[in-house]
Amino acid sequence: MPKILEKFGWPQDVLVNxxxxxxxxxxxxxxxxxxxxTYASSMITMPGAAxxxxxxxxxxxxxxxxxxxxxxxxxINAGGGPAVPIGRITLTDNATGFRVFNNVxxxxxxxxxxxxxxxxxxxxxxxxxxxxxxxxxxxxxRYVVDVNVNAAPCQxxxxxxxxxxxxYD
Amino acid sequence: xxxxISSMRAQLVGKATARGRVTSLEQFTYTAxxxxxxxxxxxxxxxxxxxxxxxxxxxxxGGMIAVTDxxxxxxxxxNPDYAQINLRDTTTNRNLFNRPxxxxxxxxxxxxxxIMQESKLVYAKTQLETTVTLPFPLVAPxxxxxxxxxxxxxxxxxxxxxx
Numbered sequence: 001m002p003k004i005l006e007k008f009g010w011p012q013d014v015l016v017n018x019x020x021x022x023x024x025x026x027x028x029x030x031x032x033x034x035x036x037x038t039y040a041s042s043m044i045t046m047p048g049a050a051x052x053x054x055x056x057x058x059x060x061x062x063x064x065x066x067x068x069x070x071x072x073x074x075x076i077n078a079g080g081g082p083a084v085p086i087g088r089i090t091l092t093d094n095a096t097g098f099r100v101f102n103n104v105x106x107x108x109x110x111x112x113x114x115x116x117x118x119x120x121x122x123x124x125x126x127x128x129x130x131x132x133x134x135x136x137x138x139x140x141x142r143y144v145v146d147v148n149v150n151a152a153p154c155q156x157x158x159x160x161x162x163x164x165x166x167x168y169d
Numbered sequence: 170x171x172x173x174i175s176s177m178r179a180q181l182v183g184k185a186t187a188r189g190r191v192t193s194l195e196q197f198t199y200t201a202x203x204x205x206x207x208x209x210x211x212x213x214x215x216x217x218x219x220x221x222x223x224x225x226x227x228x229x230x231g232g233m234i235a236v237t238d239x240x241x242x243x244x245x246x247x248n249p250d251y252a253q254i255n256l257r258d259t260t261t262n263r264n265l266f267n268r269p270x271x272x273x274x275x276x277x278x279x280x281x282x283x284i285m286q287e288s289k290l291v292y293a294k295t296q297l298e299t300t301v302t303l304p305f306p307l308v309a310p311x312x313x314x315x316x317x318x319x320x321x322x323x324x325x326x327x328x329x330x331x332x
Contacts, residue, residue, distance in 0.1 A: 035263070036226075036287040040270040043253075058267065069286045074271045076251065155251075157271050163287030 037066065039160040041141055046154050051087070051145035057094070062136040064164040068100070069130040072159035073110030086111065087145035089158075095137035100127070106143070110158070130162060177225070177322055189326030197224065197323045201299035203315035216297045222323040224291040229256075229283040230318035231276030252278070253302040254317065260295040269302045276317055288321065 039058050046052045060066045089109060091101040101109060109125050133139050141158060148154065181191045201214040218224055233252070253269035254276055272278040291297065299317055 034287060036265060036285040036289045037267075038265065038270065038275065038286075039267045040274075042268070043271075072274045074274045076271075157274070159270055159274050161286045 034163055034165050037162060037164040039066070039068075041143075041158040044143065044156045044158075046145065046148050046156065048153055049148050051148050052143065053145075054143045055140060057138045057140045058160070059138050060133045060135055064166045065135045066133045066160075066162060066164055067130045068127060068133065068160045068162040070126050070159075070161035071101075071110055072161060073106060074157045074159075075111070075154055077154045087143055090140075090142040090144075091160075092140045092142070093131075093133060093137070094139055095134050100131050100139075103144075181324070191324060192327045193325045194225075194322045195222075195325075196320075198230070198318050198320045199224070199297070200319070201297070201317045203301055203313075211300065211302050213298055213300045216299065216319070218291055218293060218295045218297065219323075220294050222325050223293055224295075224319075224321055225324055226289045226291055226319050226321040227285060228318075228320040229276050229285065230320060231272050231278045231283075231316070233278070233313050233315045251303060252315065255300045255302075257298040257300070258289070258291060258295055259298060260292045265289065269300065272301075282320065290324075 041056050044052060044054050086105060086107045088103045089101045089106050090099060090103050092099050143156070143158070178194050182193060184191050199216050199218065201216045203212055203214055231254075252272045254272050255269045256265040257263070258265070266275070275283050277283050297319070301315060
């Protein structure tokens with residue numbers, strides 16, 4: 001059962017009044033719609049052992065807020081076999097400067113967290129507490145791999161899983 | 170899955186909502202089937218949601234099979250691992266993802282159903298568009314069958330809504 005669903009009960013477009021976990025996202029008792037949403041990075045290509053220093057910004061649309069609850073990692077080796085270029089992740093809320101991840105090993109928060117098979121590695125880990133990116137702002141992913149230990153070209157994609165909250169008058 | 174149903178039933182049946190009072194919930198799975206579609210780089214399938222109920226989507230499932238072999242992919246075929254998907258709700262015109270995401274992360278190709286962090290309420294009669302993007306040609310000469318499933322609960326309401 002989705003843990004958030006379990007926690008909050010009836011979730012989304014059926015209109016409900018609540019404040020979420022003490023954070024007053026609905027100060028004047030507007031009604032809120034909530035639904036699943038996931039951001040994904042571009043597919044990041046590493047051309048071999050050189051690694052990569054990659055940054056990408058994501059816009060939270062003005063009409064909604066985004067709550068991030070999970071972080072997902074996918075990687076694949078172009079030559080076959082798993083590819084797990086570990087690297088370090090920094091995820092910054094540009095509205096506040098707060099770093100949700102501050103130069104953290106991608107292995108600790110994703111690649112090492114779960115499933116992998118012979119062809120790829122796809123894993124995810126949960127954020128201890130969902131993080132709220134406010135509407136109309138951006139957040140930035142930075143992914144730094146000093147050395148790609150696989151030494152072969154590979155591709156990596158990251159996801160930020162969560163939900164959107166919409167307000168209704 | 171049964172625990173989800175019983176839990177949701179306890180929470181929702183009898184509840185007054187903007188869509189009407191909830192009278193019952195039933196487990197259901199919609200699918201999107203791609204027949205040899207992977208032979209081209211981008212393909213789209215529309216799933217028609219039934220008119221008798223809304224649908225509370227909880228899980229995304231995914232699988233693939235080579236047409237020639239008709240055996241499950243057990244890891245010897247590389248290319249389908251590059252498959253990326255995106256979903257769009259045509260009633261609200263909202264995508265579930267900001268861009269196509271590798272199917273392993275969001276559809277169960279990774280071995281387990283993908284548990285959405287939050288459910289998504291899909292209105293009756295919605296057409297859900299599933300797009301598969303394959304950046305590279307596939308190795309199977311006759312292509313692959315891809316199937317995606319959307320598992321959740323049909324939501325029935327009292328009153329005029331379902332009349």
